[in-house]
Amino acid sequence: MKITVAKYCIHFLISKGIRIVPGIPGGTILPIYDALAESEIQHILARQEQGAGFIAQGMARSTGQVSACLVSSGPGVANLLTSVSDAFSDSVPLLIFSGQVPRNLLGTDAFQELPTKSIVSHFTKASYLIMDPLELPHILEEAYLLAGSGRPGPVWIDLPKDVQNEFIDLESQESLISPKANDFTRIKANLSELQTAIESTIRLLHSSKKSLFYIGGGAKKSAEALRRLVDSLQIPVVSTLMGLGIFPKENPNFLGMMGMHGSVSANSALGECDLLIALGVRFDDRATGNIATFCPKAKVIHIDIDPKEIGKNKRADVFWKGDLSAFLENLFEVSSKIKKGNFWQPSPEVESASIREEGRIDRFFRSLSSHFRDSDFILTDVGQHQMWTAQYFPFPNERSWITSGGQGTMGFGLPTSIGVSLAHPDANVFCITGDGSIMMNLQELATLRELNSNVKLIIFNNKHLGLVRQQQELFYENRKSGSVFEFQPNFQMLAESFGIPGYKIMLGDRAEEQMKALLKPGPCLLEVMIPSEAGVYPFVPGGKSNQEFILNPPLFDASKKDIENDLCITS
Incomplete structure (x- = not known):
């Protein structure tokens, strides 16, 4: 029996237990999307390819299993790069399938052509450009095992459009159902x-x-x-x-x-x-x-x-x-x-002089944790809210906490939370984000509402890029260059325009009703207004040892040029 390469790829994903695949179609990936339409796989239509990559990450990070993602060539590939580099830094097992221009157009600067394999080779465990359809079965097995074994990570498969339409024998289907061990991808204990x-x-x-x-x-x-x-x-x-x-x-x-x-x-x-x-x-x-x-x-x-x-x-x-x-x-x-x-x-x-000083933030996380079950998840974007969550939230187990570490990617939180919720539909997924981070993948609110996932967005709004502002105050004589948001949307109304309930409180307010709203089925958004001067402490300045930490924010004096000499640094 012969099937197209596109159908073979879908059969392969199903054989590995992958039943949910996010992505965005385009001309060069349409043969795979056509095969996808006839399959049992649920496709998640993200609103931007970076979002699709993070949705796949959410499934992989929360299950430990390999997840897959589909994108088209050119800008589809370029948009996905951030989420794949993030996965590479944090050892997240992903399989990426990208469309590519037909083989006869490679190297001609064809419409939506990029040299995908060479670009992604720097932040994937392996990358393949499939020129010979007969190589596909072996490469797919190799890619899947490589993504999930040893130190996990993303593996990229680039498929020219004409290759997707070619036929190959399904005689290797047996190996898809019961793949043989592949020693070169396994780390053997000496x-x-x-x-x-x-x-x-x-x-x-x-x-x-x-x-x-x-x-x-x-x-x-x-x-x-x-x-x-x-x-x-x-x-x-x-x-x-x-x-x-x-x-x-x-x-x-x-x-x-x-x-x-x-x-x-x-x-x-x-x-x-x-x-x-x-x-x-x-x-x-x-x-x-x-x-x-x-x-x-x-x-x-x-x-x-x-x-x-x-x-x-x-x-x-x-x-x-x-x-x-x-x-x-x-x-x-x-x-x-x-x-x-x-x-x-x-x-x-x-220790008594350290991070417990931020009483209102501490109390907020204590209140949130009282509604948190061991089966729930808490995610963050990147910024002050991430560090406060890390400092104050009492994570009940190793699986409950997911964040972007190695790359520190703003925009990570919302789409990754959607992926976690897809893999764990009965869990509440709390996403702590900031007024800067949420705007970077805001379009995925539409995906969230479409899926009606149990993602609870909590926006810490201090009207600044908080960690940037904090360092500018400490080390750049309080010059706030590019760290202040002069205009912001009404986040409550914005959420409601997507059909998502929205609420707003001030940090320190009693918020029992808002907390109850977070626990209702489906998505919800809670905006928490944070004083703009709030900082994250202790803080070890760049280039210092971990014993040279700043315990409290200094009183800024613009007349002092060497502000580090004015800091309370404890050894």
């Missing part, structure tokens, strides 16, 4: 190297007096094993932005988020520890501050599935390139033989 890493870790733990776990987003899949090990060893833990939720805030071993807007306890611990056990992290600058002064007293153990991350930013004394769960389980088996009692914490007097 048991000898693992055993060496375990033995070296035990020796360092025995000689350490101030051990510290440093965990990131790569540890989420191993959360249960990690919690069990930490409970056994009683060693404190600090987390990156992406690792939040693995440990609840009330866990006595958990010191909080580290880095630029991390807790005083977490950042102080990094300066004092003599052994750092880094798990599923890449020593990102927002987490480490000045890498030259990061953990100056510590030996470093680094465990990560991506070999490229080992030693890239920080030299490791002990390392293992493999599955984190295998390391944790092996270490747990011998944990009873490891000495206990090196649990330690920075002085509580220091």
